[in-house]
Structures are given as structure tokens and as C-alpha cells.
Amino acid sequence: MHYLVLMTGSCGNCYIFTTGRDTIVIDDGVTYTKIRTQMEAHEIDISTVRALFLTHLHPDHSKGVGVLQRKLSIPVYISSLSREKNESILIRQKIEMDGLRTYEYGERISVPGFDVVPFPTSHDSDGSSGYAFSADGHDYFLMTDTGLIPDEAWDYAKKADVEFIEANYDCAMLDNGSYPEFLKERIRGRFGHLSNRDAIDFAKATARHGDSIYFVHLSANNNTPAIVRELVQKEIPSGIFCKVCERGELFEGFIDADNFF
Ligand SMILES: [Zn+2]
Ligand SMILES: [Zn+2]
Numbered sequence: 001m002h003y004l005v006l007m008t009g010s011c012g013n014c015y016i017f018t019t020g021r022d023t024i025v026i027d028d029g030v031t032y033t034k035i036r037t038q039m040e041a042h043e044i045d046i047s048t049v050r051a052l053f054l055t056h057l058h059p060d061h062s063k064g065v066g067v068l069q070r071k072l073s074i075p076v077y078i079s080s081l082s083r084e085k086n087e088s089i090l091i092r093q094k095i096e097m098d099g100l101r102t103y104e105y106g107e108r109i110s111v112p113g114f115d116v117v118p119f120p121t122s123h124d125s126d127g128s129s130g131y132a133f134s135a136d137g138h139d140y141f142l143m144t145d146t147g148l149i150p151d152e153a154w155d156y157a158k159k160a161d162v163e164f165i166e167a168n169y170d171c172a173m174l175d176n177g178s179y180p181e182f183l184k185e186r187i188r189g190r191f192g193h194l195s196n197r198d199a200i201d202f203a204k205a206t207a208r209h210g211d212s213i214y215f216v217h218l219s220a221n222n223n224t225p226a227i228v229r230e231l232v233q234k235e236i237p238s239g240i241f242c243k244v245c246e247r248g249e250l251f252e253g254f255i256d257a258d259n260f261f
Helices: 032-041 065-072 080-085 087-092 151-159 171-176 181-188 196-206 225-235
Strands: 002-007 014-018 023-026 049-053 076-079 100-103 109-111 114-120 129-135 138-143 162-166 212-216 241-244 251-254
Touching: 002 032, 014 032, 032 065, 049 065, 049 114, 076 080, 076 114, 080 087, 080 100, 114 151, 129 151, 138 151, 151 196, 162 196, 171 181, 196 212, 196 225, 212 251, 225 241
Parallel strands: 023 049, 049 076, 076 100, 138 162, 162 212, 212 241
Antiparallel strands: 002 014, 002 251, 014 023, 109 114, 114 129, 129 138
16 A cells, blocks of 8 residues: 555645555545646556545535546545535535435445445534545554544554544643634534544554554644654654654655555
């Protein structure tokens, strides 16, 4: 497996996973040009993209979907609840309904090269999802934009070799920052985002020796990569590879049966 955190944070989110033969994209909050040029630069053939999975429909995760659908003619997966509750957003974002595939949480979705199981997240976008998936004998886990950690997430993450976990805000920075109170409440509320504390505790409880963890979706205003890195150094045992993904930057990883990281 070869993967790219193409971009993460409120500026845009997009993750690409490829076995070489088959590729899936999770979230598309970036331009088509960025996807195409970065796939080319990392020697991933864009014609191998089989499907796009969306965590939710906030623009930083979905603003590129309509164009990608038209360019690649690929199915786009969202939860049935998300489709039902967000009709106006789907229309506004010019997402083609014909290409939409809906799922129920816990359902196993097979696309070429990948088995994907969506689970519910807790966010102010109806029908939001996280994903557990497997390909080429390894398991992966991705959970962002959630105020609470859903019960299902623990077992999926424990099984995963590679985890992508939201570490959105530092509690003290949020408390003492300039955001209006209602916005602070939204972020730390049950339909908001995960704090660094939540993310680190979850990582400690779910990662095994040899796993890789990527901390993603850091807030530009209420967090810094240095704070997350310090927590990682203090609290995550050695033997677990950790990467703090800075907002807007690209990160690349590889896994194969014999050669982790
Ligand atoms: Zn969101
Ligand atoms: Zn987001």
C-alpha cells in the first residue's frame, strides 16, 4: 500500500490509498488539478481510482467532489442518512445524484482492491462517517471531525496497522483563544471535534508496536503541530511510528507485507 495525506485541516482534506492496481480516495476538499498533479508526482495512475468515500459534506471535505465525479466517472459513497438530510448541499456542490452510492453503518463495501466498513461519527453534519478498511492484508482506520469517539471505533482502530486520527485542538488554546463562546462550545461539544487529549488517549489505547499513527485535521487557530508532537513524545510508546500532519502539507507513506512504514 502506498498512501498520501494530500491535505488535511480546514483548508481542505483528501486522502489517497493505492495498492498500485486499485486506488480509493477519502474526502475531496481540494481541486482536481491538485489531485491529478500530486498523483502524477507520486507515480499513482489516476485511472486506477475506483471510488471516492466521503466522511461528511462540509466544504473542506467535499468541495471537489462534483468535478472529480465528472472527470473520473467513479462512484461516490456517503451514508444514506447523509444523502437524505443534505439534499440542498449535494445540489449546491453540483454532486451528481446518479453517481452516489449510499450505505448503512457497519455494512461491508467491496470495491476493487478494498473492503471498506463505515462507522458513525458525531459531528454537526448529518450522517457523518469514519472508515475502517483493508487492502492487501493490512487494516486501516480513519476518524476525523467527531466530537465523541463512537463505540465501534475502538475495535476497528485496535485492528488497524495504520490509523488517521483527528487531533483538532489544544484545550487551553481553545479556552483562552479569541473565538466567540458559541464557537468554542461547538468545537468542544459532542458534535464538534476531537481534542489533542482525546486523540492521544485513543492512540495509546488502540495502537500496537509497529503501527503507524497520523494525527490529522489540526486547527489553525487552536492548535500547533509542536504541541501535538510534544504529547506524542511524552506519551506514545516507542515502536509506534507517529506523524503529526501539519495543516495543508502533504504526507506520504508505504506499507507492504515485509516492510512497514
Ligand atoms: Zn466538518
Ligand atoms: Zn473538517
